[in-house]
Amino acid sequence: MRATREGYVEGLLDAGEKDRRVIVVDGDVSRSTGTTAFQKKFPERFFNLGIAEQNMAEYCAGLALAGFIPFYSTYAVFAAGRAWDQIHTSICNMNLNVRIGGAHGGTSVGPDGATHQALEDIAITRVLPNMTVLVPADANQTRQAVLASLEIDGPVYIRYGRNPVAELYNRDETVVPGRGRLLREGRHACIIAAGAMVATALEAADMLSKKGIEVSVADMTSIKPLDIQLLKYLSDITELVVTAEDHQITGGLFGAVSEYMSEHCPRRIIPVGVNNRFGCSGTPEEVMTHCGLTADAISGKVEKTLKIH
């Protein structure tokens, strides 16, 4: 088990090595985002701009215009939310090569409570033209997402967390925008998950299998652009889709999958996610259970829906 934050930091270090245009900017949370490691290795390419997220986003827009590839990192709730107008109007509107690292994504920040849990970041970044949105599921994949972002023309949002999650991928498995991964195949239903919920979805699939229900599990790392080939394939082999995300149901993975499938390959789609509420303090596990983000909740929805059918 490793936090995806570890992969983010490894990715930044490798990216800094690989490409001298990489600059890392932080907003007085470098010990939480992990960017202190980059500061140590490349002090001349690291800037801590203090507690001023909007200014940080504008600096990155300017750095990109000057030919650099800036990564700014802070808690996802501020990275995407506080600086949203800057992301919309400066970064996305000019299609700039800014990379935004959203730390402490979802409920992973547990005890800090509602103000620090980013449950809307995917929705508000995904809605922006030109933006790529990557939500890796484990540390290795997060490292690869950072490296993949170097090849993308335009802004990229990468969400990561601080709660350790199961390791699913080896170090060299690349991340490709517009590509998800089919981790398990079964025809009774399919679970499309992202981020920390991928491991939970695999758990749910095991539980269901013991009851004779075989489900597919897809990791939709690239929420924007979506892997439409994978969605088409899944719609060919199954009638029921369940999405699973550590995020509001509205506007996130459920939104993205529903938008595509309703137009191109309609299937019944059931969401597992945070249902129109704010987070609260508690261990990440308690908060996830409270919000219904568990393997039980996923398998329960699959079973119940299959029975009704």
Add this chain to the structure above:
Amino acid sequence: MVSPKVIREDILRMIHSAGSGHPGGSLSLVEILLHLYWKEMKIDPDNPQWKDRDRLVLSKGHGAPALYSILARRGFFPTDKLETLRKFGSGLEGHPHMQSLPGLDCSTGSLGHGLGIAAGMALGLTIRKSKARVFCILGDGELQEGSIWESAMSIPALKQTNLIAIVDRNHVQLDDAVDKVMPIEPLAYKWRAFGWAVAKCDGHDMVDIEKAFSNRTDKPLVIIAETVKGKGVSFMEDQALWHGKAPDSEQLRKALEELE
């Protein structure tokens, strides 16, 4: 009034039992909050929703443990609730959540929001012809947020003298010293240039604090309280590392031993 030591003990015990939280910026707040809740603010713990009460916006919401201890000791809720800090369903959320606990006038935790909210509250009270005042406590690192200065500009423009801002000037933020991350000096000069009256005090000296609050001016008042982050615990004092870290059992024992 309870002694600062009692509040500091509460803070350390609460954060220890929670296993996470912000000791540094809670310990620096103790005397300021004691003054506010025992000497300055018109409040009624039996009627926390009293319409004409004075209000506090703890804009640096991570100082919640200090505020919770003060509210409990002042009678807003039982002190045995304090040990449930940051636990699921306890109401003592990691950052203040006003619907979850009596005595909270505002939910905070994202830095840079509080002064604007306090300004709106103060304006509303003025419109209602209430005599109540609004107090807003800001972190010194928090002053780096641009939104603070938007409010700093509008409050004097609207002649809002029923609002008092207090800066917990402990010279340290999350990553490092404020001077190293992003200097904010000359601070008094900045506030004055925006149209404020500025008072300074030793934020750990009750007499000095009282004097600062007694300033009467026709401008909005900001009090720059010189404090020590982690005040009272030698190994936490001035240490950015203790901004957001819980003491383990041994550290708690040492810390409690040191408190005066």
